[in-house]
Amino acid sequence: MSPAWETILNTLGALRLNESMARHTTLGVGGPARWYFRPAGQQAIAEALQMLPANVPLLPLGRGSNMLIADSGFDGMVIDLGELSHIHEENQCIQAGAGVRMSKLANDCARLGLSGLEFMATVPGDVGGGIAMNAGAFGQQVSDTLKFIDIAHRDGHCEQIPAEDLAMAYRQTNLPAGCLVLAACFELQSDSPQAIRTRMTDMRNRRSSSQPLSKPTCGSVFKNPPQDHAARLIEQAGLKGCSIGHARISDVHANFIVNEGDATSTDVLNLIRRAQNEVQQKFGIRLEPEVRIIGESA
Ligand SMILES: Cc1cc2nc3c(=O)[nH]c(=O)nc-3n(C[C@H](O)[C@H](O)[C@H](O)COP(=O)(O)OP(=O)(O)OC[C@H]3O[C@@H](n4cnc5c(N)ncnc54)[C@H](O)[C@@H]3O)c2cc1C
The missing domain is CATH 3.90.78.10 (UDP-N-acetylenolpyruvoylglucosamine reductase, C-terminal domain)
Structure with a gap:
């Protein structure tokens, strides 16, 4: 018999059992997740976390563009944050939900004349994954402009954390253990939309001539060692x-x-x-x- 919390989770979003992770990673490999949950929104996440047994391992998922999941799958709950898709701008600060595609955020920023996230036009992940990885390219990275993040702890308690408390480094962010990033706020510089778009186009062109973008991959497999590639x-x-x-x-x-x-x-x-x-x-x-x-x- 399925536990009562499975029934309740279905009212807080979409729950699937034994979902193939090959469908949810850009590499197109990976066995099943025992539970695959896509909460309907932030409130649903907090409620779900408060109810989940503490012994169920959690795996936050963005676009799956930097994940290699074993053929045996994940014996826990994958939480797909794709419904957290709001974007809000005020005073050169842009706030985005964890499920916003980074390329969409880059395009919105260009339209608003906000510079600092151009590289995101070329990275195929979501904002939450970009925070967790401190994604970057072409001399820009998430930590350059990140002001704060909103997170949910494993027990459902939510908190805002300033970027300086995250000890962000090359492809590394010290998130509190087991937390989910819900949203991020970036402080940007104003510039002309045309100049921003030109930079983004240049980055896209450079990328398409040097990377196998038409095939399933997870981007760079290894970090670059210091002073080398x-x-x-x-x-x-x-x-x-x-x-x-x-x-x-x-x-x-x-x-x-x-x-x-x-x-x-x-x-x-x-x-x-x-x-x-x-x-x-x-x-x-x-x-x-x-x-x-x-x-x-x-
Ligand atoms: C063609 C290609 C090109 C790429 N180019 C670049 C590049 O130039 N620069 C670069 O930095 N990366 C690049 N990547 C890698 C990847 O796109 C980035 O690391 C991206 O930030 C991952 O985002 P995601 O949403 O896909 O995260 P996922 O792959 O879904 O997750 C990555 C990690 O973040 C965690 N995570 C995801 N969402 C959350 C959340 N909301 N809260 C807490 N933890 C979370 C996951 O549990 C996992 O540990 C590339 C990948 C591909 C396929």
């Missing part, structure tokens, strides 16, 4: 184009792993481990995954 190290280790199963190190950009069609998480993970081992042997550098690996370790 993971792609250079992988290429110099002779791994460009190397494949395991249906996962392949991209011929276009060696820090991307491409799902050639029927790849499994295990294929991708084995390729990650192979790149780590060969780069370690050849250069004495341990590559640290940027992609969040769920249910296994690299």
